[in-house]
Amino acid sequence: MEIGSYLKKQAEFINTKIREHIPSGIPEKLFEAMAYSLMAGGKRIRPILVLESAKALGMENTDSITDIAVACEFVHTYSLIHDDLPAMDDDDLRRGKPTCHVVYGEAIAILSGDGLQSYAFELISSNRTVPPEKLVKVINLLAHGTGIYGMVAGQAADILHEKENSFDDIQFIHTHKTARFIQSCCQIGGVLAGGSEEEVNALGNYGLYIGLAFQIQDDILDEIGDEKKLGKKTRKDREKNKLTYPAVYGIEKSRQVAREYVENAIEQIKILKRPQILQQIAQYIINREV
């Protein structure tokens, strides 16, 4: 199967699993808002990477860890809800749909994000199949990659640096905002499959490189992508004076840097038992149009 179709099929599988794990409760509006954002579409690349990283180490049956993959998408969804808030990036539309705060109001959007984050950790710590020592490592990796030394730091730097232009800043933002979380997802899959330190590190390096390539491609698509396919306005970054790769280096140089990251990523995981799918995902990341 071609990798694009494979990823589409996997995203559908993740969607089914997300649906199974969507919480219900009171107040209804809070739970509606979380469900709305969870089911608003998306490539589901992070949970897919958790599962594919485990499979790359030879794990045949990933049933016992799908809830952990889903939890990673919960954290991603929380970050999107908060990023879209008026005080942050102030986006009304995501994936062609009104954003959470537009539909449910700012207060419920903030609380939905908060709740999705805590529920991710609740989900992982409720897993009764994976041994506790692995769960603790997984929680540590997820909290680290998405927290104050990862995603949260990157988003803060992105907001604080909106009007400057420097290589160090953009590298810091891309590494922290996007790559560290993707790195964690790959490491999490590795830990869950019982990988050696060397294997988990290789997966982590792979994740870091494809995360960087992924963000450059996002910036390129914001510059020259198809609005209909993307389901959002393009050239928003430029309007907001955001620090992006194409803004600093131009499209061609950006594409070249992304290609180099992908080559490095592919190289990193040669030592694994079954690196092929992950290697194809790396390639796909810079060829995608959405």
Place this chain on the structure above:
Amino acid sequence: MEIGSYLKKQAEFINTKIREHIPSGIPEKLFEAMAYSLMAGGKRIRPILVLESAKALGMENTDSITDIAVACEFVHTYSLIHDDLPAMDDDDLRRGKPTCHVVYGEAIAILSGDGLQSYAFELISSNRTVPPEKLVKVINLLAHGTGIYGMVAGQAADILHEKENSFDDIQFIHTHKTARFIQSCCQIGGVLAGGSEEEVNALGNYGLYIGLAFQIQDDILDEIGDEKKLGKKTRKDREKNKLTYPAVYGIEKSRQVAREYVENAIEQIKILKRPQILQQIAQYIINREV
């Protein structure tokens, strides 16, 4: 030592431990904002309850679990930062100081809250002394008590119900917004001390009751407390048409209900090895003026 002085001494101890665990990093403004809110004072009742619950089961040395107690205060601080946001309760002052968003702006306040939540789970999962199976339980209790079935649900209900007045609503809000988290703190201490299911449940019931009493006392102090001692404006709840105990039942009936909760709390933990300090804390909660 009188219980008020004892709690003051313990709060100072927690402050020292918080200071030791304050993270540093880039961007500086994000880390400054977190430190600002962490060190803005407070009774530190949640971390104190973690440690005192463990001691009530006979744990002599709590050094190995202070980081977990501190993590609970990190979660509490995140919730205060987000509660104070303009889109939420819109408070400019807390404990006599300008709130986080007033000093650092809304975006950094949102991210500081997000980061403090994830860092709490990072801290707990970094503990190398407590066995992993206990850490997983602790993480589950914390995420549950402060998440979508606990604090986050309570805060959402509080915001959605601001203009109504019904017993069910106020009971739901108090239970979820305040009591569930305090319940979790007591259960966490119990789990860490290796308590039996019966002991951990007793601690949980104790926590639930004192949490409910604590919130009623908060509402009473908002109605008739001393602004100088409290470091914040009183009668804010009334201005905002918030659903409070005194608004629904009047001061005297509210006091009586709080007293009954405290009696129940004291009763619950009679089975423990050393229940005295926790019992005195329960009494103190409804006698406090701040």
